[in-house]
Amino acid sequence: MKNKFIYLAIIAAGFASCEPEFENTVDADYTSGDADFTSYVAIGNSLTAGYMDGTVSRVGQTYSYPNLLAQQFALVGGGAFTQPSFADDVNNFGGLALGGLQIGNTRLVIDASQSRPENIAGTSTINVANLQATAYNNMGVPGAKSFHLLTPGYGNLAGVALGQANPYFVRHATSPTATVIGDAMTKNPTFFTNWIGANDVLSYATNGGAKPDGTTPADDHNTTGNINPLTYGPNDITNAGVYENVYRNMINTLTNGGAKGVVCTIPSVTSIPYFTTVPFAPLSPTALGGATNIATLNAQLYGPLDAIFTALGEPNRVNPLSATSANPILIFDADAANRSAQITAALSGTLGVPTATAFGMVFGRARQATANDLVVLPASSVIGSVNSAAPAGININGVTFPMANKWVLTTTEKTKVANATATYNAAIRSIAATKNLAVADMNAIMNRLVSGLQIETGQIYTANYFSGSATEGLVLFSLDGVHPNARGYAVITNEIIKVINQHYRANLPLHNPSYFPGINIVSSN
Template sequence: MKNKFIYLSVLAFVFAGCEPEFENELSDSNYSAGDADFSSYVAIGNSLTAGFMDGTMSRVGQQYSFPNLLAQQFAVVGGGEFTQPPFDADVDNLGGLLFNGNVIQPTRLIIDAGDGGPENIAGTPTIDITNQFAMAYNNMGVPGAKSFHLLAEGYGNIAGVPLGQANPYFARTATSPTATVLGDAMSKNPTFFTNWIGNNDVLAFATSGGTGVNQEGNMNPATYGSNDITDPTVFAGVYSQIINTLTSNGAKGVVATIPDVTSIPFFTTVPYNPLSASVIGDGDAAVGQATIQQLNQQLYGPLKQALTAFGQGSRINLLNPNGNNPLLITDETLSNLAPQLTAALTMAGFEPQLAAFLGNAYGRARQATASDLVLLSTRAAIGAAPQGAPAPFNLFGITYPLQDQHILIPSETSVVATATASFNQSIRQIAASKNLAVADMNQILNQLVSGLRTEDGQIYTADYFSTSTISTVLFSLDGIHPNARGYAVIANEVLKVINDHYNAKLPLVSAGNYPGATVLPSNAN
């Protein structure tokens, strides 16, 4: 079964080539740095600081990083040069990365006007990380970095990249194999900084569908997996060390809180109930009325009957041929009824091997509810065939349960929320101890759920791309990172905090003058 993609008009993106403009004339002599000194501005963080969008770093995308937008405004009041890791070799703006000629990260996502999308732009990346620069830059945002990675020696050791022991982005620029991100940042002698780190300490767990481990109580981050949640005490200690170092020479700065993952399109775009007899709305997957009737007779009905006999009939309901129906998922918090189901199916005449397969497949199965968050990446899996599953039990989300990596269930969402709240409390407390400004990005992104009105009167949302919201969406096609407009909104929020906390008068930018997604007539070399 093929999923229904969102189709967008090329005309809706004619603004994509617009050049960014300042909201205020920069010749206004009333602008002031206030109590801040922007002569050496350094930004540390992860992909949100680097300018990551549409699933990768690219030459043009990097230009819209919020630190780069800030630096342009700081220049009005004496801000110094602001440098970013070089992406000149990304000539065709494909994005992606190579390691010795081998692709280690794909190209950026675009919309193909003919086929829909999103999809990776055709072509081969031209940025090879083995072409090293060994130089510190003002933008020290490292995609993929967690808080403790900023202090880790060897995180930029090129030899560790194939082994998963080093970061390919930092390996391009690290000043030595043992350099740290924070150490290279401090070599720029910052007088002002922004620090937006910590998202990946919890986000990686969420975007993996909760396949990682909550490491609360484990004080050794060297033992953490890539999708694990950082222990809150470890996070607070690392964050305090970062801030102490950044302010050691008297620098002022802004720190940012961590957004609640439920506010971003990666978790809010794919509905929990997309299955219907025919396409009803965006995101629906047409199953067909005859198929629904057949499923009720041959799978959902017998399965519900068996589960009811075990006192768990509420896990499964018959499909409604006249409306939307929930996905079939695995919930690891449920008691495993695999032995009971296997025995019941065997007694019903199923061949023992098939009965065992079905018992294991449906032992913790249930239908999704509105409390479950279906990952954006799961959209492509719905209706696909899981490896080794026999027909007709080989349709993910329909006749075979989606797995842990596809769904964030309520217990996992709760763990994420608890960690996020703890991290944000530490961020605020540590910032207050140094009298630093705080940009509450958690609050700002939560406002996008209902609509955020900017200074120009436009209302922006956290919706994913559709024909009706195309000009008001602030997220890129990966559903996690902002687009250029989104980074402009972030820059504005930071500018407003600086103006308020440091008695500065800095010009804002107009988000409406920044581009959205890339639409191509066709996706071909």
């Protein structure tokens, strides 16, 4: 099929340096190659659904990468592409409501007068109970883990309040006992994309390792040999064997009728802005109240703790605060040696047994954060705030009271995330090879994005969070710090198109990411 399209070209051959880019209009023979896009079905989670800024909204959904892919597929005979209806999102607020209660937050926006993200003011008009009972081409379900796609009842309205069903799938499941993969197969796919598995490890990471304060390493069952997903907590890492079996089942089902497709690897989730925006050492001398206050903190808390830990062979676990440079936050580390008894014993003579006991309980697994720790994005509003549940006098989060486990992903926890991601991706590649499917290496793309990803227009994007209007056009992530914005989804779409063109000998045009919106800035909220 012959069409017109705009592209940017760089004249390089024969010149000592690159000439400026320019636009040129050419005729192109677009073809589907060895692929058949008559019925394209997308399987996945929030990344497939078009989730951004903390929700799925009526407008945001239109920028989902499957929808952008389908637009290009239509140029070579691709059939109609449908997505779950969000027509009831009349104000484009996103969010979810059930029984008159809001169960999902509205989308995040930047209030230009305050320059910080906040949920858009208003109430969601998306009622989960308005059942569509329809299978769609885009079967991306926000929040879904791999095994959820094969679980009957995952779309049962009665299970939402019990935490047994997914409200997004409930809205369009064809029956209370339907499965995501089963509904997808009713579309008789000739081509598919499958990008599932990020949530199998992401929820563990975004919850700071998913271990409650006060636990010991033995209490962490997230990476054991548990092969029964029905017993998993919401933040547990999915067992590698379970993931591989589920993934193989899905691919066998999707290809049973001869469909071809693209599978996507799982990105390194710890490289996204959710984990890289808040520094481990944000406590400036000014923020700590100046030199006098710092001296008091060192005399009454940091000095004694440093002395105790040093005597126990851990000299750098806590160091005195600096009055001239930024300081790390104090954190709870469930994997640290518990020094509660030693702290109590060392301080009983000066503080008295009751106070010393309280100190032992609070700081027994405390340490200062290091550059190897990742502080999650929501922690920015917690650091330095008063902890109402902490003892008086030592109740400032991150300063005199350790930040709770959920706010920090430690080195040990990062390793568990990395190991799970690596095993998932090995399974994806291995299973894809048995069916000769194309692989879009989104993990590699994320790694390139961290250092700087240059796209076809010459523009360079990085994995940064929104930091003001000056860099608005360079940001590919939405305000939730996890999901792409519209421009980011366009970049993802192009990476998948490149893989299709190469593996299936197709000729599909790319989108120009600069034509897509970035961060949503409102004048007031």
